[in-house]
Amino acid sequence: MPLSEQEQKLLDEMERSLYHNDADFVSAVGGARGRxxxxxxxxxxxxxxxxxxxxxxxxxxxxxxxxxxxxxxxxxxxxxxxxRSRLSAVRGSGARSSKSGSSRSKAGFMDRLNDRWDNRDEKNE
The missing domain is CATH 1.10.287 (Helix Hairpins)
Incomplete structure (x- = not known):
């Protein structure tokens, strides 16, 4: 039995929220470590x-x-x-803490992947 349009939107929203929360968790846990x-x-x-x-x-x-x-x-x-190097740990956590356009190039892999996932519906329309 297929889902209704409202149920599909709700499911998509829950999925985006889950991926966003997982990416935040990964960046929070991984941001404290340096190279x-x-x-x-x-x-x-x-x-x-x-x-x-x-x-x-x-x-x-x-x-x-x-x-x-x-x-x-x-x-x-x-x-x-x-x-671990303390200097790179400080730099890594600073780049993850700001979400401005200039620091987007410094964002981690998971942040970029999360942004691509969030913007997938906008590109298809």
Whole structure:
């Protein structure tokens, strides 16, 4: 049984609202994170490799203190590798917060996709 015109419009409105709310959620959650800092990534990977080597040495010489120290270095390396750049996080959240025409080019992928979805009916008419 087909939907009436009023029901179809209501369904379309609910669908647009759902996509708009999802895009806002994605930009709100994703806006707080910055881009990876590649210098920190390389340093973190090197620290993790050195820490793993120290853990292996600690196991070979049967010294638990050396193994624990190696684990600490390895864990620190992973934390450093996953560190996000604060400068890009501030820039990213600023671009998402304003919806003016000049900052539209700085908007994220989901914002542009949401705008295209909202404007699809206007283009067809």
């Amino acid at each position: 990876l800092n590649y210098g920190s990534l390389v340093l973190g990977i090197l620290l993790a490799i050195v820490g793993l080597g120290v853990v292996i040495v600690g196991v070979v010489i049967h010294a638990p203190v050396v193994g624990i120290l190696g684990f600490a270095v390895m864990f620190t390396g992973v934390l450093v590798a996953l560190k």
